[in-house]
Every structure is written in C-alpha cells, then in structure tokens.
Amino acid sequence: MVTKEQIIKWLKLAANVMQENKEWLTQLDAAVGDGEHGINMARGFQKVSSHLPSVADEDIGSILKSTGAILLSAIGGAGGVIFGTFFIEAGKVTSGRQELGSVDIAAFLKAGLSGVIKRGGAQVGDKTMVDALAPAVTAFDRSLEDGADTTEALGQAVAAAQVGMTETTHLVAKKGRASYLGERSIGHQDPGATSLYLILKALYDAV
Ligand SMILES: Nc1ncnc2c1ncn2[C@@H]1O[C@H](COP(=O)(O)OP(=O)(O)OP(=O)(O)O)[C@@H](O)[C@H]1O
Ligand SMILES: [Mg+2]
Numbered sequence: 001m002v003t004k005e006q007i008i009k010w011l012k013l014a015a016n017v018m019q020e021n022k023e024w025l026t027q028l029d030a031a032v033g034d035g036e037h038g039i040n041m042a043r044g045f046q047k048v049s050s051h052l053p054s055v056a057d058e059d060i061g062s063i064l065k066s067t068g069a070i071l072l073s074a075i076g077g078a079g080g081v082i083f084g085t086f087f088i089e090a091g092k093v094t095s096g097r098q099e100l101g102s103v104d105i106a107a108f109l110k111a112g113l114s115g116v117i118k119r120g121g122a123q124v125g126d127k128t129m130v131d132a133l134a135p136a137v138t139a140f141d142r143s144l145e146d147g148a149d150t151t152e153a154l155g156q157a158v159a160a161a162q163v164g165m166t167e168t169t170h171l172v173a174k175k176g177r178a179s180y181l182g183e184r185s186i187g188h189q190d191p192g193a194t195s196l197y198l199i200l201k202a203l204y205d206a207v
Helices: 004-020 022-032 037-055 060-075 077-092 102-120 130-145 150-170 177-185 191-206
Strands: none
Touching (some): 037 077, 077 102
C-alpha cells in the first residue's frame, strides 16, 4: 500500500530533485529547446511543495489534481500542459482515496499516460516524456503480473523509464520546439523524458 503520507513525501522529494537537477535539465533544453525546462520544472514543483500543507487533509486524488493544476500554471508552455495533465489525470482515477494498492498505482500511471497522449498527441518514438513514461507503465504492469509487490514494480518502472530517457538521445524530435531542429535533434537527450524519469524515481524513493 502507498499511503497519502508517502504521496506527499513523493511530491516534496520531486521538488528537491527538480531543484537539484535544474541546471542539467536547463542545459538539455538549451540544446533542443528554449533552455527553460529546468527553471520551469523547479519553479512548478517548488510551488506544489509550498502548497502541500494546505491540501494535506484532502484525499490523494485531490492532492494530485491540485498538483497538476499548479504545475500547469506555474511551469507554463508545453511542459506545463504535459506534466500538469499527467497529475490531473492521475488524480481523477484516485479520487477519494487515502491509500493506493498496486492496481491503483497501475491505474494512475496509465491514466496519466493516456491523458498526456490525448492532450499532446505524441506517440512513443517522438522524443518526448512519453518515451520514458510509456515503457515505465508497461514495466510496472508486467512486474505485477510476475508477482512483484508495489515497490519492486516501481523499481522496474523506474529502470524502464531510465532506459527510455537515455534512448531519446538517438531519436528525431517530432513534437514541440525540438521538432524544429529535425535531424539535428539527434544526439541530445529529451529534457521532458529526463524530468519524467526523475519524478518516477522520486516516487520510488518515497515508497
Ligand atoms: N506534445 C507533447 N507530448 C508529450 N510531451 C511533450 C510534448 N511537447 C513537449 N513535450 C515534452 O515537454 C518537454 C519540453 O518542456 P518545456 O518545459 O521545455 O516546455 P516548452 O519549452 O514550452 O516546450 P517545447 O519546447 O517542447 O514546445 C519536451 O522535452 C518533451 O518531453
Ligand atoms: Mg523548453
């Protein structure tokens, strides 16, 4: 079981991790985008973190939904829409919950992924955060089928996200500003996929 306290811990950890990796993410975005991804993600999660005390009495679904709404407005741009949507959709399927079993985690990861795909239209291979998230969702499900518990399955999901993140380096960007570079986007790791990996890693660490 993942408790509400662990979800809150996750979001606080994510805020620290985004702060710690701000420079790295910004450098990645400088190569293929506008060089603001790290600054924007750190600012967004900082806002989420400072808002947590006021939502601590609410259920997991509403905490995740308000996290998404804050990210949407505080990150701004495509990144805000994409990461905001992930948390908003994850919040919708965890409405009213005080704790989450492995099946609920699987559902929330899947809802987040479908929401992002629906909103942004990216498919696997387009060099976006979907390239880290989609394999993570698959790995989580597969681990559960193999009899793993939530923590083990999250560990497998993080490992798959890391591989997906690294492999974005070899892809041609098809979405967002990076797509303007076409073939020249090859050789650079996608900043959003990197953030998604860091966010999932924070969830694993919190659990
Ligand atoms: N349509 C999309 N679907 C999924 N993820 C996307 C999409 N567009 C962009 N992204 C992700 O968002 C990241 C860029 O986020 P950032 O915060 O830098 O936003 P931005 O500068 O407004 O966006 P962009 O430069 O991609 O138009 C990309 O690295 C990619 O992973
Ligand atoms: Mg950018």
